[in-house]
Amino acid sequence: xxxxxxxxxxxxxxxxxxxxxxxxxxxxxxxxxxxxxxxxxxxxxxxxxxxxxxxxxxxxxxxxxxxxxxxxxxxxxxxxxxxxxxxxxxxxxxxxxxxxxxxxxxxxxxxxxxxxxxxxxxxxxxxxxxxxxxxxxxxxxxxxxxxxxxxxx
Amino acid sequence: xxxxxxxxxxxxxxxxxxxxxxxxxxxxxxxxxxxxxxxxxxxxxxxxxxxxxxxxxxxxxxxxxxxxxxxxxxxxxxxxxxxxxxxxxxxxxxxxxxxxxxxxxxxxxxxxxxxxxxxxxxxxxxxxxxxxxxxxxxxxxxxxxxxxxxxxx
DNA sequence: CTCATCTCAGGGCGACTGAGATAT
DNA sequence: CATATCTCAGTCTCCCTGAGATGA
Numbered sequence: 001x002x003x004x005x006x007x008x009x010x011x012x013x014x015x016x017x018x019x020x021x022x023x024x025x026x027x028x029x030x031x032x033x034x035x036x037x038x039x040x041x042x043x044x045x046x047x048x049x050x051x052x053x054x055x056x057x058x059x060x061x062x063x064x065x066x067x068x069x070x071x072x073x074x075x076x077x078x079x080x081x082x083x084x085x086x087x088x089x090x091x092x093x094x095x096x097x098x099x100x101x102x103x104x105x106x107x108x109x110x111x112x113x114x115x116x117x118x119x120x121x122x123x124x125x126x127x128x129x130x131x132x133x134x135x136x137x138x139x140x141x142x143x144x145x146x147x148x149x150x151x152x153x
Numbered sequence: 154x155x156x157x158x159x160x161x162x163x164x165x166x167x168x169x170x171x172x173x174x175x176x177x178x179x180x181x182x183x184x185x186x187x188x189x190x191x192x193x194x195x196x197x198x199x200x201x202x203x204x205x206x207x208x209x210x211x212x213x214x215x216x217x218x219x220x221x222x223x224x225x226x227x228x229x230x231x232x233x234x235x236x237x238x239x240x241x242x243x244x245x246x247x248x249x250x251x252x253x254x255x256x257x258x259x260x261x262x263x264x265x266x267x268x269x270x271x272x273x274x275x276x277x278x279x280x281x282x283x284x285x286x287x288x289x290x291x292x293x294x295x296x297x298x299x300x301x302x303x304x305x306x
Numbered sequence: 307c308t309c310a311t312c313t314c315a316g317g318g319c320g321a322c323t324g325a326g327a328t329a330t
Numbered sequence: 331c332a333t334a335t336c337t338c339a340g341t342c343t344c345c346c347t348g349a350g351a352t353g354a
Binding site for chain 2: 009010011012013014015016017018019020021022023024025026027028029030031033034045048049052053055056057064067068069070117120123124127128129130131135136138139140141142143144145146147148149150
């Protein structure tokens with residue numbers, strides 16, 4: 001029967017004050033929102049990441065794609081397979097270095113990226129709905145620093 | 154052979170400017186750091202969460218623990234099993250409501266929580282190493298708002 | 307009958323590891 | 331020889347669902 005009022009199952013103070021917990025909880029929410037939004041159009045997070053990299057940097061090997069997007073080599077293989085099947089990218093062996101595959105964005109893939117841009121813009125607004133402009137900027141700035149610093153070990 | 158200079162595999166702009174991507178990337182790093190630190194002393198993230206809730210709110214049913222810590226009912230069962238086995242909590246049927254189990258923190262469990270507090274404090278410093286005090290406060294504040302707003306739908 | 311709770315079994319995804327084949 | 335790439339197979343953790351049993 002609970003209390004009459006004033007105890008809407010708050011979270012433990014320890015967790016609320018632990019940055020790593022705040023980050024992973026937020027990530028779970030972000031993950032769900034993005035997954036649902038992309039899933040509704042038949043895409044996944046990794047699809048968007050690879051298409052973004054190809055659009056910005058041009059044809060790229062799979063290993064390089066993995067480095068740029070922080071995606072594991074195994075997952076790059078699987079994701080490229082999916083994107084090839086959907087005709088959004090093409091895979092070709094590099095004649096100058098036959099170890100590697102060069103992945104190229106198709107015109108279809110460019111359009112796809114633009115579509116996903118719109119889907120994601122909506123999702124970001126949903127995710128940050130309660131935050132002021134200042135809070136949004138602070139968040140992006142702080143997490144950017146965190147990633148920069150951590151990636152340089 | 155790459156360029157002579159100035160191209161240390163940067164990330165795509167689109168990703169760097171997408172809050173959900175920044176959050177999930179940071180979460181992956183946080184997850185790894187916390188997992189390794191807790192794993193080194195035989196603990197898991199869920200262990201710390203449940204112990205925190207029990208310390209702050211006293212004996213609690215499993216369903217309530219799940220609500221307070223945002224842990225799924227199935228995972229609460231598994232985690233309580235582990236904590237019972239390690240003698241950090243005790244499980245007893247509520248005589249007033251025989252549907253539910255009341256979980257109680259043992260003296261051992263209290264000590265364990267203090268130990269984990271120290272482990273986690275170190276980890277938070279590692280995680281936020283490159284950030285100024287202002288950035289850290291901004292981050293905690295922004296993510297707190299995000300979680301508050303999202304949890305109220 | 308309905309609702310809440312506890313429990314188990316298992317699916318799905320993301321992050322990751324190991325090993326083999328091939329080429330530099 | 332060592333190194334780098336691509337690929338497959340498979341593990342592990344977390345998040346979540348479904349369903350059954352019990353009791354309010």
